[in-house]
Amino acid sequence: MFEHIPSYPGDPILTLNEDFQKDPRQDKVNLSIGIYLDDHGRLPVMDAVRIAEEAIGTSSVPKPYLPMTGNPIYASAVQALVFGSVVPHVATAQTLGGSGALKVGADFIRRYFPDAQVWLSDPSWENHRFIFERAGFTVNTYPYYDAETGSLKFDAMLAAISKLPAKSVVLLHACCHNPTGVDLNETQWLAVLDVVQERGLLPFVDMAYQGFGAGIDNDAFVVRELLRRHIPAFVANSFSKNFSLYGERCGGLSLICEDQEAAQRVLGQLASVVRSNYSSPPVHGASVVTQVLNTPELRAQWEGQLTAMRERMLAMRATLFQLLSEKISDGHLERYVQQRGMFTYTGLSADQVDRLRHDHGVYILRSGRMCVAGLNQSNVGRVADAVAHVMRHP
Numbered sequence: 001m002f003e004h005i006p007s008y009p010g011d012p013i014l015t016l017n018e019d020f021q022k023d024p025r026q027d028k029v030n031l032s033i034g035i036y037l038d039d040h041g042r043l044p045v046m047d048a049v050r051i052a053e054e055a056i057g058t059s060s061v062p063k064p065y066l067p068m069t070g071n072p073i074y075a076s077a078v079q080a081l082v083f084g085s086v087v088p089h090v091a092t093a094q095t096l097g098g099s100g101a102l103k104v105g106a107d108f109i110r111r112y113f114p115d116a117q118v119w120l121s122d123p124s125w126e127n128h129r130f131i132f133e134r135a136g137f138t139v140n141t142y143p144y145y146d147a148e149t150g151s152l153k154f155d156a157m158l159a160a161i162s163k164l165p166a167k168s169v170v171l172l173h174a175c176c177h178n179p180t181g182v183d184l185n186e187t188q189w190l191a192v193l194d195v196v197q198e199r200g201l202l203p204f205v206d207m208a209y210q211g212f213g214a215g216i217d218n219d220a221f222v223v224r225e226l227l228r229r230h231i232p233a234f235v236a237n238s239f240s241k242n243f244s245l246y247g248e249r250c251g252g253l254s255l256i257c258e259d260q261e262a263a264q265r266v267l268g269q270l271a272s273v274v275r276s277n278y279s280s281p282p283v284h285g286a287s288v289v290t291q292v293l294n295t296p297e298l299r300a301q302w303e304g305q306l307t308a309m310r311e312r313m314l315a316m317r318a319t320l321f322q323l324l325s326e327k328i329s330d331g332h333l334e335r336y337v338q339q340r341g342m343f344t345y346t347g348l349s350a351d352q353v354d355r356l357r358h359d360h361g362v363y364i365l366r367s368g369r370m371c372v373a374g375l376n377q378s379n380v381g382r383v384a385d386a387v388a389h390v391m392r393h394p
Contacts, residue, residue, distance in 0.1 A: 012126070013365065019241045020363045030359035030378045034178065034342055035213075036373040038243055044309075045054050046244050047300035048103020052291035065280045070094020070252075077254040077293040082207065082220060082237050083227050088260040090227070091267035091273060094255050098238030099127060101253035105204060105234045106135035107273045109169060116168045118159070121145070121357045125178045125365065128171055128206070133325035142170070145180045150261060150335030152182050159189060166200035174235075175219035176209035179369040181338060183213065191201045204234040205238045209305045211242045212313070213340050220236070227256055233305065240287050242306055248285025280284055313342065316375040323384035342373045352390040361387035374393060 002182055013033055020030045038044045069075070075092040083090065095101040100375060115292045118132045121144035132139050143156035161170060172192070177183055184192065196203050205223055213219045215269040226233045232255070239250040253270065274280065292298045321336040348356070356362045362383055364370045374382060 011164075014319075015363065016363060017118050019357075020273050023361060025361040025384065028363070029149065029372040029374070029383055030363045031371045031383070032363045032369075033386075034241075034371055034373075035246065036244065036313075036342065037242055037376070039312065039376045039378075041374075041376055041378070042077035044244050046305050048292045048298040048305065049243060049245065049288055050299075051296070052288045052298055054288050056291055057130065064284075066094070066283060068093075068274045068280050069267060070281045071283075071286055071290065072293070074290045075252065077290050078237065079254065081216070081293060081300065082210070082235060082252070082254060083224055084217070084220070084224055086225070087227065087256075089257050089263045090256045090345045091148035091257060091263040091270060093267065094286055095236075095251045095253050095274075096278060096281060097240055097251040098206065098236050099131070099250045099251075100249065100278070101236035101238070102128070102131045102204075102206065103135070103274050104253050104270060105236060105278065106132050106137070107277070108270060109204075109234075110135045110137065112269075113167055113169070113202065116167050116169050118204075119164060119364065120171050120328075121157075121173065121177070124171065124173075124180060125206075130167075130185070132171075134323055137169075143213075144265055145175075145182055145345065147345075147347065148181070148332075150332050150339070150345060152184065152188075154184070154188055158195060161201070162199065163196050164199060164201055166197075167202055169202045170196065170347060171204045171206060173201075174210070174222050175204050175213035176343070177345050178208065178341075179337030179367060180345045181335075181341050181343045182345070184201075184222075188223055189225065193222070193225055193231065194228065197229060202232065202234070206236050208236075208238040209241055209341050210237060211303075212310055212342060215305065215310075218307070230256070230258070232256055232258065239285070243289060243292070243302070245285050246287065248288070250285040250301070313373055316372050316380060317344070319377075320372070320375060320384055320387075323381060324388055327384065330391065332385040342371055344370050344372055346370050346387065348387070348390065355388055355390050355393075360389070362386045 016032045076086045079086045079235040117138045119140050122141035129139050142160040143153045146153050210219045237252050240246045255266050301306050317336050346368045350366045353366050
């Protein structure tokens with residue numbers, strides 16, 4: 001019956017993480033998987049999250065199914081964070097993390113825009129392509145990253161989007177672009193949205209790192225500008241990183257609609273999509289997020305710790321840049337401080353990445369993507385030595 005089914009080659013990120021766990025070297029460094037670690041190399045439990053969990057005390061209470069689109073109070077909290085306020089003409093569903101939001105959105109679009117094609121940045125997070133292809137879409141790319149300079153190919157990006165047919169789905173990274181760390185500035189975003197509006201395109205914004213780039217409000221610039229212009233759009237958000245709730249799978253899918261009546265119809269059809277996928281979302285993580293976002297003292301505490309996390313990543317970028325600058329002469333080392341968020345495209349070749357792993361026990365993706373959130377005061381010097389060594393011997 002199953003002889004025709006091939007072996008799964010594995011997800012490149014998760015497979016690399018498994019290889020790291022098997023590596024016996026005591027001084028190995030894992031900069032591959034996108035998880036924020038503190039300066040001691042540990043996954044943090046945020047203080048506001050811990051207090052919220054103690055307050056809600058769900059261990060001995062009944063646990064019924066949530067509605068298909070989740071807890072409405074959670075949805076309102078998501079809207080307030082993502083858009084700056086609760087908006088009647090936005091339909092928001094609770095989802096299984098950001099990936100679940102992408103999947104629900106892809107299935108929704110496939111049903112109601114069956115002739116559309118999807119356009120991703122080149123490069124983009126690998127799972128973007130998998131999710132939309134598995135939903136039945138033809139997936140294309142638009143120019144984005146300049147490998148030579150480590151910067152944005154903005155003119156080429158804008159030119160490509162300007163030629164797309166109406167109702168094409170354009171996936172955009174709101175902030176902290178994964179995998180490159182290269183973001184658009186506000187002027188560039190406005191130019192992109194001009195084209196989106198003129199061409200009648202359907203933007204799908206993935207915002208997995210709100211608060212990790214330039215702050216909660218600044219990171220949501222493109223999302224809030226879409227709302228201000230009343231441009232129909234999909235927005236996927238995640239609380240995995242900014243709440244350090246990876247295993248709880250907390251996220252949301254929001255659709256900016258023409259009016260409140262359309263939002264009600266859309267929310268009903270989102271419920272249908274959820275029903276055919278996983279029926280209803282889980283309770284615990286969403287309860288924690290809701291408690292934090294709706295309690296002023298906890299909200300302030302969470303924002304303060306999130307700021308500290310962002311500033312620590314910036315400090316690690318600056319330290320790595322300084323150490324590398326002392327060891328090698330390379331005109332493009334500025335990428336370490338110009339790019340932002342959890343990831344940096346180092347510009348290292350696949351062969352150099354392999355030597356980083358084999359010779360130095362430093363793990364990054366073969367694309368050259370490094371998770372700077374895994375750097376700390378104890379390992380950044382060793383990482384700088386290893387990177388400098390493979391750069392001197394290409």
